[in-house]
Amino acid sequence: MDGPEPRWVQTTVNIDDHAFIPELDPAAIAANPDEVLEEYVASLSTRPMDLSRPLWEIHALDFPTSEAKSAVVFRIHHALGDGTSLVSLLLACTRSAANPAALPIMPAQPTRREGTVYGAQPRPPMSAGPWAFATWIFSIVMLAWHTVVDVALFVAMALQLVRDPRTVFTPAKGVEYRRKRFKLAKMMESGKHNELKWGNRLGYIMLPFEIVMHDDPLDYVRNAKKTVDRKKHSLEAIFTHLDTEMVTKLFGIEVTPL
Incomplete structure (x- = not known):
C-alpha cells in the first residue's frame, strides 16, 4: 500500500x-x-x-x-482474504504427512439434522387427534412470536436504540493490539479428498452476558442453557443473516450492523 x-x-x-x-x-x-x-x-x-x-x-x-x-x-x-479462503489456500500448498502425494483433507461433514427445525414440531398425521394438532399450531405460534421479539431487539441494538450498560467488560479503543491467546488445533487426518463448499453465511443471535453473583456457580450454566434453548426456537439467525446481507449490498460493509 x-x-x-x-x-x-x-x-x-x-x-x-x-x-x-x-x-x-x-x-x-x-x-x-x-x-x-x-x-x-x-x-x-x-x-x-x-x-x-x-x-x-x-x-x-x-x-x-x-x-x-x-x-x-x-x-x-x-x-x-477471509479465514476460510486463506486456510483453503494454505491446505492447497501442503501435503499430508502420512501420504506426501495427497492433499490434507477437512473432517467429514456431519450428517444433516433430521426432525424438528427451530423448535417447530412436524405436522402430525390426521389420525393423531385434535390435541396433537393444537400442540403443533402452538409450536408454530411460539416460533413466530420468539422470532418477532428477537428480530425487533436485534434491530433496536443495531440502530443503537437499545444499548448495553457499561461494565468492566465493555471494550475500549485500542483493543486490537492488546495481547491475545490462541489455542492450537490439531491438523486434519489424511485420506480421500472431500468436496466441500466454502463461503461465509453469517447470522447473529443476541445472547445476554449475565453479571450477577450466584451462590451456586452452576447457575450461570443453567441460565445460559435456558437462554440458548429458547433462542433455538426462533428464526432470528435467518433474519439477521438476510438483514446483514441486504444492508451490505445496499450501503457497504462500513454500515453493516454488528
Missing part, C-alpha cells in the same frame, strides 16, 4: 521482510515448549503490520511441541 489513502500497488517481494526464525530462550523451550509457542503467537497479536509491504508473514519455530516436531505460524492481514 502507498500514500495516505491505502491502495494496492505492484511491488517486489523481499523474502527477508516476510520470513522470520525467532531466537527464543532455549531454557524456556526445554521446560515448556507448548507455552513458548503459545506466548510467541500471542505476542504477534500486539504488533501492527507494516502497510508499506505485502501484508503477510511466516514465522518458523523449529522446536518440538506435544503435538508436532515443529511449527509454522502464518500471519496474514484480513485484507488479503
Whole structure:
C-alpha cells in the first residue's frame, strides 16, 4: 500500500521482510515448549503490520511441541482474504504427512439434522387427534412470536436504540493490539479428498452476558442453557443473516450492523 489513502500497488517481494526464525530462550523451550509457542503467537497479536509491504508473514519455530516436531505460524492481514479462503489456500500448498502425494483433507461433514427445525414440531398425521394438532399450531405460534421479539431487539441494538450498560467488560479503543491467546488445533487426518463448499453465511443471535453473583456457580450454566434453548426456537439467525446481507449490498460493509 502507498500514500495516505491505502491502495494496492505492484511491488517486489523481499523474502527477508516476510520470513522470520525467532531466537527464543532455549531454557524456556526445554521446560515448556507448548507455552513458548503459545506466548510467541500471542505476542504477534500486539504488533501492527507494516502497510508499506505485502501484508503477510511466516514465522518458523523449529522446536518440538506435544503435538508436532515443529511449527509454522502464518500471519496474514484480513485484507488479503477471509479465514476460510486463506486456510483453503494454505491446505492447497501442503501435503499430508502420512501420504506426501495427497492433499490434507477437512473432517467429514456431519450428517444433516433430521426432525424438528427451530423448535417447530412436524405436522402430525390426521389420525393423531385434535390435541396433537393444537400442540403443533402452538409450536408454530411460539416460533413466530420468539422470532418477532428477537428480530425487533436485534434491530433496536443495531440502530443503537437499545444499548448495553457499561461494565468492566465493555471494550475500549485500542483493543486490537492488546495481547491475545490462541489455542492450537490439531491438523486434519489424511485420506480421500472431500468436496466441500466454502463461503461465509453469517447470522447473529443476541445472547445476554449475565453479571450477577450466584451462590451456586452452576447457575450461570443453567441460565445460559435456558437462554440458548429458547433462542433455538426462533428464526432470528435467518433474519439477521438476510438483514446483514441486504444492508451490505445496499450501503457497504462500513454500515453493516454488528
